[in-house]
Amino acid sequence: MNKKYLVLPAALVVSVAVVAAIRLWPSPLKDMRAQDPCLGKLTEKTAGLLYDGKGGRLTVDEDTRGGAGSDPVFSTVCFVNRDPEGNAADRLQCTVDARPANTLNDPVKGATRLADGRSGWVSPRQSEVQLPAGCPKEMKADAEYVTVTLKVAPGVVVAENWDDAALTAASRTVVLEAVDNLAKQYDCEA
Template sequence: MNRKHLVLPAVLVVAAAVVATVHFWPTELKEMREQNLCLGMLTEQTAGLIQDGKGGAVVVEESVTGSSGSEAQAADPIFSTICFVHRKNADDKSSARLQYTLDVRPTDTLNDRPKGATPVKGGLMGWVGQRQSEVQLPESCAKEMKRPDARHITVTLKISPVTLVGRDWDYASLMKNSRTVILSAGENLTKQYDCAD
């Protein structure tokens, strides 16, 4: 066989190997999404910090909203997924109580801190409130998350009314746990996308 005809198959084999290596090579994003909950934002222990005091196992539902079909599958699901964190009911295994939601959105302006909310600190911009908390990821994250048209990426935590009514809350404890959850989500996203400042 002519050596000239062997070059093309060899080049194709090398190209296929490179593509397979890049596709299957472990990345921070892939590893965290496989090991953690809420698209890699929370560990199971952290996800269970905010709860209504009635016990039950943590159940997470990652619900895709807005887009459908191949467009939703091709794009990074981080912007089209809301993470619902529930607790199973002890008496009825098929039902669960919503504890809170967590979602990520590209934004152009920062939301104002509501009355009673405190700064999130911990290296990220944002605030922690009794019912809702937000953090802004570092500015470089918009580019790394393929949203260069947005100035900011916001992670929002919304506490379910069921959680608030479920027990006589110590709001200092709730805000401490909310701060841990929202900071963990923000920090894990900056690790996934390698965009910490």
């Protein structure tokens, strides 16, 4: 058999082996993401702060959309739910996602702007907070900002009896933990 015909199959085998090794090789980023829900953005304790009061076990569904090769942190929406046990469907508590952006959204009516060197705003139903200024570069995002968005489900708002102060405090804790954990993952903390 002619050896020149073996070069292409050998190169393909080596390429597949390298790609598999890279994907399976342990890394601190993979470990951080595997440890906690929402690709490591939240701890289970913090994810459970927004609660509709109807019982059930906390569950997290990471819905990944987007192109192959892109960082899953930008193509994954995290759904924090309560499993009511039995045949009933999970009840949504909140969603958390991170997106690169070149412009920032205006705060919703009644939102509180963050201070202490943080950029963003928090409200009872929706919050948007930007990661530190160095993060977009570290995350290889072709944008000026990376924003974490938290949306609170209507059932949680009703369960809190429309107590905006309590919801804002819980939302602030959840969204800031997501921002801080992402900044740690990419080593771009302020």
